[in-house]
Amino acid sequence: MFRKLKRGATKEVSNEVDKENLPKHIAIIMDGNGRWAVSRNLPRISGHKAGVEAVREVIRYSSDIGIQFLTLYAFSTENWNRPVSEVNGLMELLVLYLKKEIGELSRNNVKINVMGDISKLPKKAVLEIEKAVTSTSNNTGLTVNIALNYGSRSEILKAAKKLCQSVKSSSIDIKDIDENLFSQYLYTKNIPDPDILIRTSGEQRISNFLLWQIAYSELLFIEVYWPDFKSEHLMEAIIDFQSRQRRFGGL
Numbered sequence: 001m002f003r004k005l006k007r008g009a010t011k012e013v014s015n016e017v018d019k020e021n022l023p024k025h026i027a028i029i030m031d032g033n034g035r036w037a038v039s040r041n042l043p044r045i046s047g048h049k050a051g052v053e054a055v056r057e058v059i060r061y062s063s064d065i066g067i068q069f070l071t072l073y074a075f076s077t078e079n080w081n082r083p084v085s086e087v088n089g090l091m092e093l094l095v096l097y098l099k100k101e102i103g104e105l106s107r108n109n110v111k112i113n114v115m116g117d118i119s120k121l122p123k124k125a126v127l128e129i130e131k132a133v134t135s136t137s138n139n140t141g142l143t144v145n146i147a148l149n150y151g152s153r154s155e156i157l158k159a160a161k162k163l164c165q166s167v168k169s170s171s172i173d174i175k176d177i178d179e180n181l182f183s184q185y186l187y188t189k190n191i192p193d194p195d196i197l198i199r200t201s202g203e204q205r206i207s208n209f210l211l212w213q214i215a216y217s218e219l220l221f222i223e224v225y226w227p228d229f230k231s232e233h234l235m236e237a238i239i240d241f242q243s244r245q246r247r248f249g250g251l
Contacts, residue, residue: 017065017238023195025069026062026234027217029209030054032201032225039225045089050227052097061231063108063142065238069191070144071115073209077151091125094148098128102135109141115187116150145191152211159185188213196241198234200226216248 030051037047055072062070075090105112112132119126129148162185166172172181183189193213199205202223206214220237222229 017235018242019065021242022066023238023241024067025071025192025194025196026067026238027071027073027194027197027210027214028058029073029197029199029207030226030229031199031203033227035201036225036227044086045093047225047227048086048090048093052093054226054229055097056101057231058229058234059105059110059142059144060108061234063110067142069194070142071147071194071210072144073147073150073207075116075148075150076208077116077149077154078208080149091122094125095128098132102132105132105144106136106139109139110136111139111141111143112136113143113145114148115145115155116148117154118148120149143191145188147209150187151208153208155187156212183212186212193217196220196237198222198237200224200229216246218244218246 033047033051034044035047036050037044040046058072059070074094079090080087102112114129114133118129121129129146159182163172163177163182167174167177188210193215194210194217196218197206197210197214198220199207200222202221204221210217218241220240222233222237224233
């Protein structure tokens with residue numbers, strides 16, 4: 001089930017989050033940075049810089065209310081097709097963000113995890129990512145999964161190849177392969193599937209994001225660009241989620 005949520009739209013019955021019925025895992029496609037900038041006659045990188053503020057706010061709010069997992073689609077395998085200057089600017093922003101925020105993230109017990117093939121990222125970015133992952137590895141609060149150089153088809157193919165190798169080496173028997181076992185070969189191993197997937201900017205596409213994991217996720221498309229996304233939008237999304245009936249194929 002999917003729904004479009006316009007700015008300011010809230011659940012009719014209540015305007016408060018039920019903290020006893022929180023989604024465990026929220027995934028977000030952070031879309032609209034470039035269009036936000038263009039609409040203001042600014043260079044696209046200005047939109048990405050403004051988007052960092054939205055990341056800060058969403059992480060703080062998610063941590064404060066008790067969300068367990070937050071997955072942010074930061075850079076896809078297809079994003080390499082963007083202009084070199086924009087890609088380089090995004091990588092610099094990533095490094096600056098991690099350097100600046102890692103102290104506060106640690107103080108707030110936030111754990112950083114990365115999904116995707118980061119080996120193709122600039123060395124400086126890889127080192128900063130590894131430092132952030134290592135320094136927050138013992139934190140027990142909100143886990144923030146940052147999807148970098150991530151593509152779901154690539155992830156599934158990689159998992160299938162690893163599974164084939166396991167069968168070939170006789171470490172598992174082909175008859176034992178089921179959905180649970182296959183899931184252990186994905187980047188999201190030991191992470192629950194998203195309860196809700198949010199995409200900003202009004203676009204209604206999945207864009208090669210968590211295709212396996214969102215089989216039964218609630219989908220919500222919000223008509224604000226990512227830099228304008230605030231904690232109240234996330235609150236409204238959670239309230240909307242809490243108003244839905246999840247049947248998982250049943251009655």
